[in-house]
Amino acid sequence: MAEILVYVDHVDGAVRKPTLELLTLARRLGEPVAVALGNGAAGTAATLAEHGATRVLTAEAAEFADYLVVPKVDALQAAYEVVSPAAVLVPSSAEGKEIAARLAVRIGSGVITDAVDLEAGAEGPVATQSAFAASYTTKSRVSKGTPVITVKPNSAPVEAAPAAGAVETLAVSFSALATGTKVTARTPRESTGRPELTEAAIVVSGGRGVNGAENFAIIEALADSLGAAVGASRAAVDAGWYPHSNQVGQTGKSVSPQLYIASGISGAIQHRAGMQTSKTIVAVNKDAEAPIFDLVDYGVVGDLFNVVPQLTQEIQARKG
Numbered sequence: 283m284a285e286i287l288v289y290v291d292h293v294d295g296a297v298r299k300p301t302l303e304l305l306t307l308a309r310r311l312g313e314p315v316a317v318a319l320g321n322g323a324a325g326t327a328a329t330l331a332e333h334g335a336t337r338v339l340t341a342e343a344a345e346f347a348d349y350l351v352v353p354k355v356d357a358l359q360a361a362y363e364v365v366s367p368a369a370v371l372v373p374s375s376a377e378g379k380e381i382a383a384r385l386a387v388r389i390g391s392g393v394i395t396d397a398v399d400l401e402a403g404a405e406g407p408v409a410t411q412s413a414f415a416a417s418y419t420t421k422s423r424v425s426k427g428t429p430v431i432t433v434k435p436n437s438a439p440v441e442a443a444p445a446a447g448a449v450e451t452l453a454v455s456f457s458a459l460a461t462g463t464k465v466t467a468r469t470p471r472e473s474t475g476r477p478e479l480t481e482a483a484i485v486v487s488g489g490r491g492v493n494g495a496e497n498f499a500i501i502e503a504l505a506d507s508l509g510a511a512v513g514a515s516r517a518a519v520d521a522g523w524y525p526h527s528n529q530v531g532q533t534g535k536s537v538s539p540q541l542y543i544a545s546g547i548s549g550a551i552q553h554r555a556g557m558q559t560s561k562t563i564v565a566v567n568k569d570a571e572a573p574i575f576d577l578v579d580y581g582v583v584g585d586l587f588n589v590v591p592q593l594t595q596e597i598q599a600r601k602g
Contacts, residue, residue, distance in 0.1 A: 284312035284368035285337075287361055289381065290330065291373045295322025297329045299481050300373040302440040304433055305333045307400045309443060311407050312368055315339065317361045317452065319354055320346035324449060331447020333440065339364070339452040350463045351377060355384045357454045362389060364452070367428060369407050371400075374432035375480070382432045391427025398437045398538060398559050407431065412559050417551075434559070435481045436538040479511045479528060484541045485560070487513030487530055488523075489553070491546020491567065491586055495523040500590050501545060507597040513537065513557075515547045531556035545586045549574025566590060 286308040291298045301316075308314035316335040318326040323340040330338050339361050345353040358381060362370060372382045374396050386393035399410035406423050409431055413420045423429065479485065486508065488501040498512075505512045514524035516531050530537055532555040542560035547553060549565070549572055557563070558577065565574045566582045566589045575581045582589055 285315045285365050286312045287358075287365055287367040287370040288314050288316045288335070289358060289370070289372040289378065290316050290318040290323075290326055291375065291378070292318060292320075292322065292326050295325030297326050298373075299440060300375075300433070300435040302329075302333045303435065303438040304371045304373060305330070305335060305443075306438040306441045307433060308369075308371055309334050310400060311402050314445075315361075315365050315367065317358060319343075319357050327447050327449045331445055332442055334443040334445050335447050336445045338447055338449045340449060341452040341454050343454065343456075345456055345460055348465055349461055350465065351380050351384065352462065353454075353456055353460045355381055355388070356456050356460055357452060358385050359388055360454045361452055362428070369429045369431060372430070372432045374434045379432050382430045386427075386430040389427060389430075391430055392424035393430045393432075394422060394424060395432045396536065397431050397433045400431065400433065400438075434536065434538050436483065436540065436561075474512075476505065477509070477511045479513060479530070480535050480537055482511035482537070483539055484508050484510035484543075485513050485530070485537050485539045485557070486510045486543045486545070487515065487547060487557070488518055488545050488586075489515035489547030490517040490521075491548075492518060492523065493546070497587075498524055500587065500594075504543070504545075504590050504594045504597075507594050507601070508541075510541075510543075511537075511539075515550075515553050529556075544574055544578075545590055547574055548572045549577060 288304045291301045305314050313336045315337045316330045317339045327338045372378045394409045397409035408423050486505040513530040514528045519529045531553045536556045538559040540561045542563045544565045563578045564580045565578045566586045570583045
């Protein structure tokens with residue numbers, strides 16, 4: 283069976299959920315071979331094996347932390363040359379897409395970004411994507427070289443599938459470009475205790491209808507009752523009511539949660555482009571003609587200041 287190379291996104295050995303989703307997709311195409319780089323890489327092996335990795339290639343070098351993406355591209359290219367995979371899968375983060383693009387250029391292959399599903403095809407993996415601000419769903423495949431594909435978080439379930447997970451040390455020779463851009467400082471992001479926006483199973487977002495930064499407490503309360511991440515529309519971010527890092531939309535972050543709740547959001551195409559692939563969409567808006575209602579699975583026509591607190595209270599009551 284063909285081997286599928288999977289780039290591992292981890293933090294000091296703790297494997298992040300999008301990588302486990304990639305392993306589920308990789309098993310549809312062949313045998314997953316994971317590539318873990320940087321501090322704690324060897325510590326990822328048990329988790330990766332539990333989720334289907336037949337081999338785990340690891341490399342721990344200071345270059346992965348001290349410099350930007352080129353050392354990681356060097357390592358992934360080295361893994362590609364060792365494995366000769368049928369495809370390379372990478373999480374669809376900003377860094378992941380840059381790594382994928384650079385690798386595709388180096389190996390003379392095509393690249394597909396932001397896939398939301400993968401299936402085996404007679405001529406190679408077939409990727410499902412959302413195109414033109416999620417107005418269309420397309421299926422595509424790479425026609426030249428080994429497919430390099432980035433996959434959006436929440437595109438597949440995390441499934442346990444124990445495999446050998448044999449750990450092998452990956453020999454990496456860094457290119458002259460690897461040390462061209464050095465990381466000079468890092469500032470830890472302040473933790474809110476909520477899930478990462480792009481990886482969350484549930485996202486609760488507020489828009490112009492929230493009518494002020496102080497009123498986002500209503501959105502946060504609902505999110506916390508559900509264990510959800512908090513998002514915001516561009517209008518809310520531009521008004522200074524919520525940080526840009528939480529913006530959902532074409533110029534913000536793209537999310538695909540199991541449940542997306544939009545409160546006080548009209549549903550302009552700019553916002554829809556960032557959340558239209560959500561599995562279930564619920565909207566609360568007092569304007570019955572708001573475009574968001576053309577998209578939703580469930581809609582509530584009402585004042586969010588009445589509806590959302592009641593929903594939060596009901597969820598808390600049911601949780602006991």
